[in-house]
Amino acid sequence: MSALAEAEVALAAVAANVDTVTAVAGTDLMAVVKADGFGHGAVPVARAALAAGAGWLGVTSTAEALALRAAGLTAPVLSWLHRPDDDFGRLIAADVDIGVSTVPHLHAIAEAAGRSGRPATVQLKADTGLSRNGAAGHDWPDLVSWARKYEVEGGVRVHGVWSHLADAETSGGPGVDRQLAVFEEALGIARRVGLRPDLVHLANSAAALAAPATRYDLCRIGLALYGVDPFGAAGPGAYRLSAAMTLRSTVVNVKRVPAGTGVSYGPDHVTGRPTTLVLLPLGYADGLPRTAEGRAEVWLGGTRRPVVGRIAMDQCVVDAGDLPVAVGDPVVVFGPGSDAGATAGGWPTVAEWAAWAGTSPHEILTGIGARVVRRYRPGEPAIPRVGVALP
Numbered sequence: 001m002s003a004l005a006e007a008e009v010a011l012a013a014v015a016a017n018v019d020t021v022t023a024v025a026g027t028d029l030m031a032v033v034k035a036d037g038f039g040h041g042a043v044p045v046a047r048a049a050l051a052a053g054a055g056w057l058g059v060t061s062t063a064e065a066l067a068l069r070a071a072g073l074t075a076p077v078l079s080w081l082h083r084p085d086d087d088f089g090r091l092i093a094a095d096v097d098i099g100v101s102t103v104p105h106l107h108a109i110a111e112a113a114g115r116s117g118r119p120a121t122v123q124l125k126a127d128t129g130l131s132r133n134g135a136a137g138h139d140w141p142d143l144v145s146w147a148r149k150y151e152v153e154g155g156v157r158v159h160g161v162w163s164h165l166a167d168a169e170t171s172g173g174p175g176v177d178r179q180l181a182v183f184e185e186a187l188g189i190a191r192r193v194g195l196r197p198d199l200v201h202l203a204n205s206a207a208a209l210a211a212p213a214t215r216y217d218l219c220r221i222g223l224a225l226y227g228v229d230p231f232g233a234a235g236p237g238a239y240r241l242s243a244a245m246t247l248r249s250t251v252v253n254v255k256r257v258p259a260g261t262g263v264s265y266g267p268d269h270v271t272g273r274p275t276t277l278v279l280l281p282l283g284y285a286d287g288l289p290r291t292a293e294g295r296a297e298v299w300l301g302g303t304r305r306p307v308v309g310r311i312a313m314d315q316c317v318v319d320a321g322d323l324p325v326a327v328g329d330p331v332v333v334f335g336p337g338s339d340a341g342a343t344a345g346g347w348p349t350v351a352e353w354a355a356w357a358g359t360s361p362h363e364i365l366t367g368i369g370a371r372v373v374r375r376y377r378p379g380e381p382a383i384p385r386v387g388v389a390l391p
């Protein structure tokens, strides 16, 4: 192997997570494979999720949707973030459902449908409190009225009505109950203009697992699909999700240093006693967040050791203490961890890296850089979450 770091993706874990969430939610699932499947590879993850029973694929962009079609995937796909002058004709031809949040987008889609001689299938998005995409306030009655008009004329079929939650995993936002009430109101308005959407959906991973009233016909799952507990490293951990990605690297330099040795730029860190420093060939360009400095740990020599000093673009330093380590030793940056978290040891998890960096697991996963080689082990059983030893 010549890659400096490798993200090993257990597709069996993806399949196991589809099973797990299906059992809890009891609805059809949309596997959200935007941003290259949260960095895991959209096409392999999509295949694994569909084979495990997910009925839908979700992406944000035309390019992502068309890439799934180009790979031969014929399952239903929803794409939801577009320029108003996007190439909607290609989405219509590829039989992709188009998420629509504004009237100008809807006009452009209807026009593209007219040109292509085929109705566009759309799913209208209501803004129920996230204040991002979706139509809010008076824009919603406008959007559904226009959609109904186009539907009657035959240019558009309204397949779904949906929205997105702001804080199903935390609190402090508009609240799930408040968003549910706004969503119900929006559904009522859509029905009053004559729309009869087959698909109503609101829940993301956290809501699919823990907010039954949000489940409707379909849950859109991202984080849970990849085996990360949406409630965080300190969350209930009750859902037995299997982490799909293990980020591995290799020790490329080892040196014994005296106390008082400066480490990496700054230096932000100076050794407090004689110790062994180990160099890992991955840094922030590979997705290790600089803001995890002073807190991050990796799995090395059968235990957890701290990353010390500033994380650089291409490399970082681990204090191995008095461990007998050698050039070529394997390192796990994160992977399936242990339920008890950091204090009990085990591999660090994505959720822990997110906590160390003050960010979300989504950002860690999607930040894994292009130099990191993805490797798939299809057909392999899911990596167990507890008591994992480095092979």
Ligand SMILES: *Cc1c(COP(=O)(O)O)cnc(C)c1O
Pocket: 032, 034, 164, 203, 204, 205, 206, 220, 221, 222, 223, 224, 230
């Ligand atoms: C990313 C995304 C999801 C997946 O969210 P998770 O919290 O990762 O499950 C679902 N729906 C929409 C609209 C999204 O953008």
